[in-house]
Amino acid sequence: MQHWDVIIAGGGSAGLAAALTSARAGARTLLIERQTKLGGMGVNALVHTFCGLFHPDTSQPWRWLNTGVAQEVGELMMERTGQSSPDLMGRVYVLRQHPSLFASIADELCAAQPLLTRLSGAEWTHLQAENSGWVATVCSRGNSEQHQARAVIDTTGDATGARFLGTEYWQQAPAERLYRPAYVCGLPQVAGTHDEGWRLSLGAMIVCGIRSGALPETAIGAAFRDSPFSGEMFMTIDLEAGQALWDPFDAHKRAEMESAGRHTALSLWTYLRVQHEDFKHCPPPSWPAQAGIRETACYIGDHILTSDELASCQRFENEVALAGWPMEKRETAKGPKFRFFDRPEPAGIPPGCLMNQRLPGLYFAGRCLSADHEALASLRVMGTCMATGQAAALLALAAKIA
Ligand SMILES: Cc1cc2nc3c(=O)[nH]c(=O)nc-3n(C[C@H](O)[C@H](O)[C@H](O)COP(=O)(O)OP(=O)(O)OC[C@H]3O[C@@H](n4cnc5c(N)ncnc54)[C@H](O)[C@@H]3O)c2cc1C
Structure with missing residues (x-):
């Protein structure tokens, strides 16, 4: 059994932000990732634009919506790709990103953190509550290891931890409504x-x-x-x-x-x-490591963020991150249906979307946070995932259980 302050399962946008935030704050942090590269869909599925990084008011010059890792990764991507500003696409700002560079930026940022340990090609297969906190089982090439921590942050995108623990902790839209892969x-x-x-x-x-x-x-x-x-x-x-x-x-x-x-x-x-x-001169396509999966399962937290709360730009006194991307619903392969916020302003994400009081020490962020199906169509974009990943780590650290 190996002991950590914080375990983060899943090294996509949310997991990267959670891991950096946790290690930078002085916590001994383990990051478990089943692929060989960090970045999640933004690397392994070749998703190539960062959405949700910018304030939704496009009548004003672009500005960062959430400070911290989201801005840091966005700035590094702009520098490495030679872009001085995001693109204005209709009513939104987006930043083109390169998956190979995203993976390298993630490597560099993680390597600079001595308190951060990465597991690569390692699948999180079990979670159990114990008096001392949580015990996570990880399998890699036939090897099975156990890791213990007071705080676990699930950023797998699939509500994996909730699915280990019981049906009362997660939800999934009906198959025909799931956003298409x-x-x-x-x-x-x-x-x-x-x-x-x-x-x-x-x-x-x-x-x-x-x-x-x-x-x-x-x-x-x-x-x-x-x-x-x-x-x-x-x-x-x-x-x-x-x-x-x-x-x-x-x-x-x-x-x-x-x-x-x-x-x-x-x-x-x-x-x-x-x-x-x-x-005419285009060589064969380069394949992704995996197809892009837009939606699987979400946690049921203390607060299930709704599409109406997003659309009305609802703010919360204790909000931990901001969402600004419109609800981009992709229930068919015929293209997206957008529901824009009522005003060009962001909406707040309260801490209850990242935790459930019945599961102390377990946090969740990224595209498996606690939200309804329509709200997820906004919250699942990478800029917002980085912001919620960072927020989940800060909540774990503030609870002093990490
Ligand atoms: C086709 C497509 C187009 C998209 N377009 C955009 C876009 O233009 N802009 C935008 O911002 N967003 C876009 N998105 C959404 C965005 O890419 C994802 O919602 C976002 O990457 C989710 O981030 P995440 O960190 O929550 O999860 P992910 O990126 O899915 O990362 C989860 C990580 O956890 C790992 N993992 C999962 N289970 C385990 C396990 N049991 N053990 C260990 N590791 C595990 C995975 O390998 C992965 O690396 C798109 C998505 C798709 C599929």
Whole structure:
């Protein structure tokens, strides 16, 4: 048994922020990650824009919404990619990010913390309450280890800890309403400038390809975005994934969805190389380590943040982070439906979204925080996940149980 002050399970946006905050405050911190790189979906699923980093009022010059790790990572990304400001896309500011650089920034920031220990390729498989706190079991390549701490922060995105503890601690939307998964891949060496007109004519070409039978129906959900580096693009293919039969916890269904994503991406690459001059010299797509999963399960905390609270820009006296991204609902592969906040102002996230009094010492953050399905469509973006990850660590430290 190894002993820590704080254990963080999951090294995505939320876990990274929690781990840095905890170690910087002097707590002996363990960060458990089952992939080989930190950054979660922003690295392993090639999600390539940071949303939720900026104040929602786009009539004003851009400004950071949450200070701390979210701003720090955003600033480093701007510096490394040579961007001096975020992009204004319609009614929101977004920052293009590069997944390879995000992984490296996470490595550097973690390596600078002597009190932070990272486990890589290690899956958290069990959680148990004991008098001395929590005991987490971790498996890696056939090895099983136990780690004990007074505070555990679940940033796995899947409410993994709650699912170990019992059905009363987590919730999940019905399968047909879960935000759809998507397959994102990198496309190097795409020529030309890619404005709205370019995107529209590309969309029309894809529709023709589907009508003629050259492309599968799933290609209709393809969207193309520039990386911060010229010539490189990312292609995102939203997938229905069986709609009402979709179960993100079913490994068989995930395998089918991953291979449908690759099949669609490869068909698009093959088709566009012949049909579209700008894709003529594009080598095969680079695959992500995993498909992008937008929604699985959430915790039930002391407060379940609702879409109406977000939309009305509700603030809380004891709020621990701010949300500013509109609710971007993706219940089908046909594109998002937005619900904007009533005013161009942020909403508060109270501590009860990150804890449950019946589970002292267990905190949760990122896309498995306590919120309703529609609110999650805003709170799950990476900027907000970093802010809630940081807040969860501060709550654990303030409770003096860490
Ligand atoms: C296709 C797609 C497009 C998106 N577009 C955007 C966008 O443009 N901008 C934006 O800001 N957000 C976007 N998002 C949302 C965003 O990427 C995620 O909601 C966000 O990354 C969640 O962060 P997180 O830290 O909560 O979880 P994750 O990023 O999912 O990280 C969780 C980490 O926990 C690890 N983990 C899970 N279970 C275990 C376990 N049992 N043991 C050990 N480790 C474990 C995982 O490997 C992972 O690294 C998108 C998401 C998808 C899927």
